[in-house]
Amino acid sequence: MNIKEYIASGIVESYVLGLASEEERAEFEEHCRQYPELVAARNAFEEALEKEALAGALTAPPQAKNDFLQFIQETGLPSPVKVVPLPTNPLMPKAGTGVKWLAAASVILFIVTSYFAYRFYDQNKTLQDTNQQLQAKLKSTDSVLNKIAQEQRLMSDPNVTVVNMTGTEKAPQSSASIYWDSTSANVWLIVKNMPKLPSDKQYQLWALIDGKPKDLGLFDPPAEGKVMLKMNNTQRADAFAITIENRGNTGGPTLEQLQTIGKTRL
C-alpha cells in the first residue's frame, strides 16, 4: 500500500472529524499501528483543528460552569481518587460484593440452623426421656393390675382352694395365703406379712403330703405390700408350710424354723 497516497486521500480528516465509516475507522487504526507517518499526519491535523477551534472559541455562559462543577461535587467521585492495587492473596479468590453477601448469609444461616438443631435435639431428648419414664411406669402399673386381676380371678374361681397360713409361736406376726387350684395344680402364694431376713436366708414353701414335705420353691420376702408369687405346682397337699432356710437350700425343711402353717382341709 502506498501510505502517502492513503494519507493524501482525505481519510485522515475524515477519521479525525468523525465522518469515517466504522469499516474505514478500523482500517485507519490498523494502519496507524503500522505506519508512524500516518500517526504523524493524524496528529498534525488534530493539532491544526484544535488550534482552529480554540481560535473560534466563544465565551461559555458562566452558569454552565457552575452547574458542571456542582454536578461533579455532588454526584462525582471523591477527589482525587488514588487507584491503589490491593495486594491479592493467590489462595483467596477475589470476593465480589455478591460473594461477600453470600458468605455473610451462609454464616447467619449456619448459626440459625445450629440453634434450631440444638433446640430440636434437646427437645427430642427430653421427650424420649419422658417417654421412657412413662413406659416404665405403665409397665409397673400393668404388672400390678395384672396381679390384682389374677388374684381376683383366683379368689372367684370355684376350683381354687384358699389356705390361710397363720404364724407359729416363733413368728406370730407372719401370715400368708395359698391359692391352690387342685385341677390345674397351680399354686400361688400371697404374702401378707413376712418379716425381712438376713441376706443369706430365704423363705421356703412346702406342701405336706402324708406327713412328708414337698419343696414348692424358695422366695425372698417381697419388698413392699401384698404380693402374689407363682410357686411350684402340686397335685396333692394336706397342708402348706413356710420355713426359713439357707439361701438356695436344696435339702429338707428345717422344722425348727417353721414360720407359718395351714391345713388344706379344716
Add this chain to the structure above:
Amino acid sequence: MTPKITYSEPELVALLQQHDQQAFTYLYDNYSGALFGIISQIITDSHTASDVLQEVFVNIWKKIETYDASKGRLFTWMLNIARNASIDKVRSRSYQNEQKNQSFPDNVHDIPGQSVKPAVDDYGLRKVLGRLKQEQRTLIELSYFQGYTHEEIAKIMEIPLGTVKTRIRSALIQLRSMI
C-alpha cells in the same frame, strides 16, 4: 485565546481518569469556549447550546476512562462528543417542537444545507467552510454539522453514493489545506 498549559496532555489525561476535580476545572476553563463554539455552530439557540455544553462536560466526566490516547488527541475526542451531542439535540423531538413553536417552519421540501442559514458563520470551522466551493460547503454542512450519513446525502442530493464519498474526501482535503 491560547490557554496557559500547566499540564502535559498525558498528565492531564491521567488526572482526569482519576476524576481529579482540579483537572476537570482546568479542562473546563481551557476547552469549554472551543467546545461551546462548535456546539453553537450546530445549535442556533444559545440557551439550548449552553445546556448541551454542560451535558458534554458531564459526559466527558462519565466516559473519561474510555478515552484511548492511541486513537487520537483528547481534544479530538471531546470535539466528537460535543458534535454528536449537538446533532442528537437538534434531531430530538423536544428541540424540534421548540423550534416549531418559536418560528414557522421552513419549506420542508427544501434541501437541507442550502436553505439553512447558520446563525454564526464568521468563526471557527464555518469560517473556513466559507472559503470552499458551494457544493463542497453543502457536503461538509450536511455530513459534519448535521450528521447525515453518506447514504442519506446521496438521497437528498440525488447523486450516487460513490460520488458523495469522493466529493466529501476532496472537500476535506481542501479544508485541510486551509487550516
